[in-house]
Amino acid sequence: MAEPVRRRGRQIMPDWSYHTLFRPALFRLSDENSRELTLKVMRGLYRLPAGKHLIRWMGHMDPPEEGRVNRLGITFPSPVGITGEVDPNHQGTEPFALFGTGFLDLGVVTDEPVKGTVKKNPRHRALALNHPWVNRGADFLQRRLTEMRGVQTPLTIRLGHRPGAGQEEALRERLALIERFADDLSFFVLEDLEPVNSGDREWTEHVQKLSDACHRQKRPLLLSVTPESPLLRNEKLLPHISCLVDGWVLSDGIRSCSNEFLVGREGDARRAVSALTRLRKFLPDQPVIASGGVHEPMDAIHLLEAGADLVQVNAGLVYAGPGLVKRTNEAVMQWKAGEGKQVVPGSSRRRTTAFLLGSGLTVIALAAWWVAAGMVVLPYDEEWLGMSREQLIMLNDRLLPFMAHDRITLSGTLLSLGILYMMLSFFGMRRGYHWPQRVLSLSALIGFVSLFYFLGHGYPDPLHIWLSASLFPLYWLMKRFAPSSHRPHRSTGWRNTRSWHLSLWGQLSFVSLGAAFCAAGAVISLIGMTDVFVRTDLEFMKTTAEDLQASNHRLLPLIAHDRAGFGGTLLAVGISVMLISLWGFREGERWIWWALALGGLPGFIGTVGVHFAIGYTDFFHLLPAYAGLVLYGTGLICSFSFLHQKGEPTL
Structure with a gap:
């Protein structure tokens, strides 16, 4: 018998949804009905045009x-x-x-x-x-x-x-x-x-x-x-x-x-x-x-x-x-x-370029937060508008606070994304896992695509374009250095323990949070490129979109650029959180817990904090953020014991 190894870290209807949502309902049905319903749903999903690929992509269940x-x-x-x-x-x-x-x-x-x-x-x-x-x-x-x-x-x-x-x-x-x-x-x-x-x-x-x-x-x-x-x-x-x-x-x-x-x-x-x-x-x-x-x-x-x-x-x-x-x-x-065998770590070039990509996003986010908390608008923004910062204040005394709210929210979300990328590269890629590469690739691709949102709102931010062009080579190198093989997870979740059952609620919370971020990001992107504002935004500024447009026809494209950019970044964060939760939850993988914990803090602090700082505290406007905080806290609490588990699997 191989010696037990030390703990190093732990789809259709995966366990995190089966135990928490579906099994309680299915066990209330008759045996035949519950079995027929489950299997028909599985078969129906499989028969969809991309169903087979969706099952494989969601579950990552292919054996090594x-x-x-x-x-x-x-x-x-x-x-x-x-x-x-x-x-x-x-x-x-x-x-x-x-x-x-x-x-x-x-x-x-x-x-x-x-x-x-x-x-x-x-x-x-x-x-x-x-x-x-x-x-x-x-x-x-x-x-x-x-x-x-x-x-x-x-x-x-x-x-x-x-x-x-x-x-x-x-x-x-x-x-x-x-x-x-x-x-x-x-x-x-x-x-x-x-x-x-x-x-x-x-x-x-x-x-x-x-x-x-x-x-x-x-x-x-x-x-x-x-x-x-x-x-x-x-x-x-x-x-x-x-x-x-x-x-x-x-x-x-x-x-x-x-x-x-x-x-x-x-x-x-x-x-x-x-x-x-x-x-x-x-x-x-x-x-x-x-x-x-x-x-x-x-x-x-x-x-x-x-x-x-x-x-x-x-x-x-x-x-x-x-x-x-x-x-x-x-x-x-x-x-x-066995305990004695060591696995060759992942490609150093690949994880280095991925880490640099995350570091670059982090530096950009911190700089953007500093600007948004101070001057709010940059000189090229004023040049685009043909108005100075003081003139914007005279136009509407709540306009700059509203723009600061948009930009700090964007900066916090971008900072969250940078932290997630650095954690994925430093821990996941270094251990040779294949899924962090996929998370980074898809999430970053969405982030780069959001650069073209200006086609919808009409404001090609020169700094945004320059920074994206500077980071894109890192993304390209990361893809180029992707290995042809990967190291399988060395799982130690060999028993259906109480911490495992509890972690399923934590995993459900984080998957739901990631999905909610994706949905919110898509909606915000669409609003940013079309209507620009929601009702509570205009109520906070005590104005109308028509009045703002009449005062300066370039003002709405500038604001729309911030909103759409935030939507694209939030969508990239949502993809990262959801896929980390789907593919990375394994017993003892404490870095997953820290990635989600540290990655979530800047986004929630920036989003909720700035609203209270400027007095934009409409309950229904902030309700999605409050719901996200509940999911975030529930996920961290329920998954803590499982992801921080120590010791050895006993035979």
Whole structure:
């Protein structure tokens, strides 16, 4: 076993929205309705023109190349698969393939449908089936496989038969299933949860014929057993059967006292580990796929430590959330890496240019704040207007305070952006993570595009253009130095702890805050290039837009330039905050907390403080800022323990 590593820092429907918003609502619906609604929404999103790319972009769930597993002559993208009980109607297969899964088990298949129900069992945090082979039949699966031709993830089915079938009938049905689905699947699993009533010799012959059929189709055959299977205790038959199959699946299904079939019970990893140990005693080299009630990454680590090559999740997706696969992939990477291995840090040239970009924005923001708090307007502003600062005061004694309010708000937001960029480059890029580069690239691109807002308001600020032209080479160099590979996160969030659950509320708050900034930035940009003012602005200045326009036809373009620029900067900040929250939240990554904490302070201080400084305190005008402060504070409080977590993951 690899030594536990020290903590270094921790989509569709990600965990931060699933646990906080959707799960409470879904668990109030009937089991069938909640499952159908969830899977239909996932499938609908996947089928949108850019849905597939949106899922990947939002969740960043693609497993790293280092996590690939080569077994059975198949390259599995990751060691984590999903079993069919989660989705008996195969509605979510395509989206599930984007969850970072290494393979997808489409469940038991029989020629004719086997009717039954799949319900939640909250007591055991499991899925309860009134029949273990609930499925909609081979014809239905064939139609779905035709629709999901683009899925690249390895697929498998478990070969069932008509309940109560005899030896010959069961064999014919299974052979027909192999021939029918061989072209669409990567391997087959012989389902032994309801074995054919026969002696050891007849059962051996049954397995032999199925194995021969699979090998003719160049597909591996695995045998599925449970920890209670008599086969695992038959020291004579077990080695003989192992010569007929290519590997094993250790299922976690168990019959309850009420004759329900429970799958994925929380805490079943110990039972599976014991069975794995016994299986590995006789079969040390054959591939083994293990299920064991995986509800948190640590459960999967226990199974891999015991000898599993691949693991499967089922009920854990329902109770722990759809991010379980991604979290488990990262935990497995961390477990495999060991404490002693060091990862080469990210490109120094790339992070240096990114840091300089953030530093430049910070210096510009501080200078702009100083100007806005003092003289407010610059000489080239006065030249553009043909009016001096004193003449502007005589025109309207609240005009300069209003312009100062615009410019200080812009400066505070720009300062926030600079701090975020510096934190992303100094911490995220230095550790070799790929996502900070993407955050910076998209956010900065939006900032540079906002330079052309002057086409809407008609005031090409020469200083703005010069500064943007000076910073753009840094942006270009940062893009040019982007590496072709990246270091995966070394996650230590192996357990569903209380701090993890609380952090989901913090993550929700910051994602919502970033989205709100984006929406507000877009609206303010649009207003700045069109109407320029909102009603409360004119009420504060006790004038009208027409009067200001009549007094100086260049005054509105000047004010509009500040407003539109603030909108573009706020949009860039919103993108940064939202993507940092989506992609960077991991246990122990305290720099994420400090980036959001320090990055938010200048923006809120500038925005709220200047309004009170000039007496522009209309409650409804400041309500969005107050709401943002609540989200900001909630996010910092709820995520503090999780992001500042110390220690080592315990096995």
